[in-house]
Amino acid sequence: MPIHTVAYAKNASHASLTALTPLARSAGEDQFRVGGDNDYLMTGHPLRLLFGACVGGPTIARARITAPSLVGQPWPGGGPDVFPVNVGAEPLSPLPFVDLRNNPLPFEERDGVQVQTVNAAAEDNWAFLWFADSVPSPDYAGWRPFRFVTTASALTAEQWTSRTLTPTQTLRQGAYECGGLMAIGSTLRAARLSFVGQTWKPGAIVGDALADVRHPFMDPGALGVLGSFREDSLPSVEFMADAADNEVQEVFLWLRKTA
Secondary structure, eight states, X not given: OOEEEEEEEEEEOOXXXXXXXXXXOOTTOXXXXXXXXXXXXXXTOOOOEEXXXXXXXXXXXXXXXXXXXXXXXXXXXXXXXOOSOEESSSXXXXXXXXXXTTSOEEOOTTOEEEEEEXXXXXEEEEEEEXXXXXXXXXOOTTOEEEEEEOOOOOOOTXXXXXXXXXXXXXXXXXXXXXXXXXXXXXTEEEEEEEXXXXXXXXXXXXXXXXXXXXXXXXXXXXXXXXXXXXXXXXXXXXXXXXXXXXXXXXXXXXXXXXX
């Protein structure tokens, strides 16, 4: 099913609620349009249900999600507060994650979705949101982890930076489904997959060590099938990092062979 992950960031001091800036769209990404501090939900695209969020920063004190369609509903200020928040420059372990699968937040076409934060110093705050057309159904059967690596090349901080994947284990010829993603890198916050012929880009919060404890939202199969590919047409991966490191990233994809 369509699942799409978007990101926001801003390096500044926010003594009161201040909107973060959406990251620029990457190649093939047409579900949302960036305008100022808003991610606008495009007319005709069905991905208007928010079902997961992670917001962080070194001294973050408050965060909320707002949109015009939320004003005057249960939240007079225009949207709900996000809790828990990740008080740290990078994702913590265990991960403070907001799982909204039991109570997703609906938006309307052409809504301008903002993430607003408060902090105690001039620093980088960040946010990731997960959208879909309906709440994903879990599918835990048959997933197996496969390891891939990227080529060492400098990432651009606070942007989606695309990298190709090289398998370190042989993939037999045929078709595969992907049900999970994890990546390891010293400055990584999140990653998302770009499958050939698929415009939505499902993502995951990632980390800097194999020992990192993630939220069950990231478990293989927790969101069903993220995408499909053949062994000779691998997906690429897009990273969002907090610094321009220059290293090989490890990427783990949970796969099952379908043909």
